[in-house]
Each structure stands twice: as C-alpha cells, then as structure tokens.
Amino acid sequence: MAFKHLASFVLFACTISAVRGAVMKRATCADGRTTANAACCVLFPILDDIQENLFDGGECGEEVHESLRLTFHDAIGISPTKGGGGADGSIVIFDEIETAFHANGGIDDIVDVQKPFIAKHGITAGDFIQFAGAVGVSNCAGAPRLNFFLGRPNATKASPDLLVPEPFDSITNILARFKEVGFSPAEVVALLGSHTIAAADHVDETIPGTPFDSTPGVFDTQLFIEVQLRGTLFPGTGGNQGEVQSPLRGEIRLQSDHDLARDSRTACEWQSFANNQAKLQSAFKAAMLKLSILGHKQSDLIDCSDVIPVPKPVIGKPHLPAGSKQSDIEQACASAPFPSLTADAGPTTSVPPVPPS
Numbered sequence: 001m002a003f004k005h006l007a008s009f010v011l012f013a014c015t016i017s018a019v020r021g022a023v024m025k026r027a028t029c030a031d032g033r034t035t036a037n038a039a040c041c042v043l044f045p046i047l048d049d050i051q052e053n054l055f056d057g058g059e060c061g062e063e064v065h066e067s068l069r070l071t072f073h074d075a076i077g078i079s080p081t082k083g084g085g086g087a088d089g090s091i092v093i094f095d096e097i098e099t100a101f102h103a104n105g106g107i108d109d110i111v112d113v114q115k116p117f118i119a120k121h122g123i124t125a126g127d128f129i130q131f132a133g134a135v136g137v138s139n140c141a142g143a144p145r146l147n148f149f150l151g152r153p154n155a156t157k158a159s160p161d162l163l164v165p166e167p168f169d170s171i172t173n174i175l176a177r178f179k180e181v182g183f184s185p186a187e188v189v190a191l192l193g194s195h196t197i198a199a200a201d202h203v204d205e206t207i208p209g210t211p212f213d214s215t216p217g218v219f220d221t222q223l224f225i226e227v228q229l230r231g232t233l234f235p236g237t238g239g240n241q242g243e244v245q246s247p248l249r250g251e252i253r254l255q256s257d258h259d260l261a262r263d264s265r266t267a268c269e270w271q272s273f274a275n276n277q278a279k280l281q282s283a284f285k286a287a288m289l290k291l292s293i294l295g296h297k298q299s300d301l302i303d304c305s306d307v308i309p310v311p312k313p314v315i316g317k318p319h320l321p322a323g324s325k326q327s328d329i330e331q332a333c334a335s336a337p338f339p340s341l342t343a344d345a346g347p348t349t350s351v352p353p354v355p356p357s
Helices: 002-024 038-053 062-075 108-121 125-138 171-180 185-197 222-226 255-260 267-272 277-292
Strands: none
Touching: 038 108, 038 125, 062 108, 062 125, 062 185, 062 277, 108 125, 125 277, 171 185, 171 255, 185 222, 185 255, 185 267, 185 277
C-alpha cells in the first residue's frame, strides 16, 4: 500500500510539473528572443529602436528623464469628477491642447521626439509612453525592472487642465489630488523616487539640465538624503516659482520635494528611503505600475514586463555629499532619527548639469 501511495504521489508530481511546463512555455519571436506572451513580440523591434535612437545607445540621460516625466504627466490626467482617460496617450494625441497647460511646461520637447517613433511602429500613444518610460528607467543603474502592460486604446479626447500637481502646490492639495486617483501619501513619496534620475529645464530657465540630486545617472537614495539637508543657496537666479534653496551648487530643489520631506504626513516615509535601496526599488516599482495603468483595467491588458531589460546594480552607497555633515540634516520624522551617514571625502560637492542629447 505504501508503494502504491508513493507511486501515486510521483505520478501526481510529474503531472503537476508537466502542466507547469506547458503553462510556462515561452513564445519564440521572429528574431529568436522569447517572451511569456507572443503578443509581446511586437515590442522587441521598438525596444531596439528606442534604445539606439531615443536613449543614445542605452544611456540614462536627458531623454530618459524626459520620458519618465511624460509617463506621469500623461497618466495623472484623470479625475472621477473632471474626466480624462489617464495613461491613454492624450498628451501626444492632443498635444496642442495639453502641452499648453502650465504644469506641462517644456514637455512638448519629448512629445515631439516620441511622435515619430509612435508613427513608425504603429503602437498606441498610451502604450508607447509607458513602454519608453519603463525601458528608459532600465538604463539607470540601481533602478527596479518596471512592469509594462500592453493594450491601451488611443485617447479620444484631451485631458482637462489642472490635474497635474505643480511644485508650488501645498502638500494638502498634492495629497488630495493623488488620493482622488487612489494613491496613498506613502505611494506619493515612492513615486518621487523618479526625481533621483531627473533634472529640471524650466523651473529656472537660466540653468537647464539641473539635477535634483548629485547622482542623476543612478537610481539611488541620494534624493531622499540631500532634500533633507538644510538649503543654503539657489543654483541659478533664485526666486523662481516652485523652487527653494538647495544645499549644493548645481543642484535644484523643488518646493514640493522640500515640503514632503518635512510634512508630518510624509516625513517618516521620506526618511525611510534614505538608506534603504531595496525598499525604494520595491515601492517605486509598485507605484509606477499603478500609475501606468490609470484609466484601464489591468486584466484587459497583456503583461509584457519580461521585454523590459534588467537594470544594472546600484553604483555607490548612501552618503552625505562632501562638505556636508550630519548636523546639516533637518530632522522632520518625529518617531525615528535620520540614519547616520558618512560624508564623501574631498572638496565640497558641486553637481554638473545633465548634458543635452
């Protein structure tokens, strides 16, 4: 009897293994690459094209920053009371309307760059925006491998104005805008991980390409450290709407980042990322997935996440910039001290601008 039970168990295990093998069998695309779903094969030629011709051979540079910004500005254009379709490509399809919105200042540049790729590959604008954002982020060392779902229909009308939060908005208003589309305060902070690979062109028009932290080519936790430092200077002209003083020459600080790092509703979550790369990666990936499918049901889309390249590991460790000290941290979290960090050696850190493509 024991032998029969063992034989039955082995047969059951083999059957389960065979079923799993059938389920996990990958589709082989025309170029020999594989993916979990044959419908995702159309993305490989687009991947190759944008890596070479949009992202300059796979760099984490200006076009990555701008493409990631575009994912947000397109997707956040949805409201249960005012309308909008979310991540539907309306910012490209109705660009003459939406790029004129104040909050979308300067975004016409990346819209104009992406339009020919969309036309060339016959992909919907909503899909392309989110795909390019996920691919671009994969070029940045330390980034998580973002999800990508395929199948968004094209927008049929423009998003309403005043749905994109501005850096000079109050934290109460920013959190209320995100809550309207289902994001918690913690998820808002996680989304701002995007600023670790970002630069500003239009907050201060005199200094385009000014980074938000000292390592704009690496997806790391430096943003969450450096925004907590006491501001001492403006990198350019100063007095610009939505800008507050920065701790480093060549680095720009948004008012909204500064305030989120110090507001009682978000300060501890902000601080929690300062020396926790794994948490930042996980939280950013989850928040970006949620953002990327706003206006759609995930079950209606095809999971093509395995087409997105795997990013390289993070470069460096959390640290204070050279010339800074622990006492320069403006403690804001009431329940835990800011992590103790070592400052880089050498002369005081000065951050160079991100070069244009």
